[in-house]
Amino acid sequence: MPQATPEFPGDDSPTVPIPRAEIDRIDRRARSRAAGSVHEISPPGSVSGSVWMTAQQSPGAQRKGRYIAESTAHPAKMLPAVAAHAIAHYTTPGELVLDPMCGIGTTLVEAAHLGRRAIGLEYEPHWAQVAAANLDLARRARPEVDAAVFQGDARQLLHVLPEVRGQVALVVTSPPYGPSTHGQVSVVPGGGVHKYHHLYGNTLDRGNLANIGHHRLLSGFTRILTGCAALLRPGGHIAVTLRPWREHAELIDLPAQIQACGTHAGLIPVERCVALLARHDDNGQIIPRGSFFQRDFLRKQRERGLPLHLIAHEDVLIFRTPLTEEDAEQPTGPASTNHTRTSRPLAELATEQVA
């Protein structure tokens, strides 16, 4: 299990590492129970967790100088510190990080700044272009950055990125889940609240998982996780960030549903973490950074008698691919992996990438 690396600029407490002996124990038990299959979930209660201090700086301060202005319009960007925390804790420099639904490329940009190689796929051509431009910006600071963005459907991951099969150390990604939690707002005096930048591309386009029903989102995301599992090296990790979501004020426990998708895709859930969207101050207080829209929604619900609270965190689900017998014999840590990796720069992959 990778340890916290000193180059990460935040001062988060390290994620609690899972002892290697425990990993081996779980894998061996899975093998013997499933008679040859290593695809089995951890026993109940063995999933650990930790709290990530990922909003000590505001989202704007985290993105300043690292993302082009057009990035702002994306309806559901990941907080850069969430991606950076996962990358710093589950990979070592030089390893390959993937985001199959990369949006403006937050995972890729943060990976690049941490000295990792990065590859991303995005369905919407516009956001793929923005991600490519953000990587160009990262290259100005670090010319050696090895990263690439592709436009396509993540449900076809193995067709789009066959060349990195078995080589990815970490996937950091976030599914789209409807417009209710997304976007920005402006207040027009006397004209009420106007929402904008809350939709993805053409809402009739069923290729974008944001535009299909909840059950199809879950089945589509299961396919994406299955593809990710094939691209990961044995023992590689997937970090999925997401929030519970409300539909007509009813709580939809999306994290629990996505956890089920992961196990269905043959992955082992190893941690369920909390990435704070709130600042922890010197007096031990948690100061939420909820958007205007979220506060406005809460105020209206409370006026109707529903005592909702502001959600001040994202859930981060961590999955791991099973280890093979051969890997279980290897020394600990991602740097010790004996899997071949492509020595060609990612920019030279045969698939057509976004310039």
Ligand SMILES: C[S@@+](CC[C@H](N)C(=O)[O-])C[C@H]1O[C@@H](n2cnc3c(N)ncnc32)[C@H](O)[C@@H]1O
């Ligand atoms: C929650 S956003 C991810 C944002 C990203 N983490 C960032 O920081 O910019 C989900 C992204 O998935 C993309 N997407 C939706 N369906 C997709 C598909 N079938 N294949 C690839 N990307 C898809 C959306 O266009 C959107 O940009």
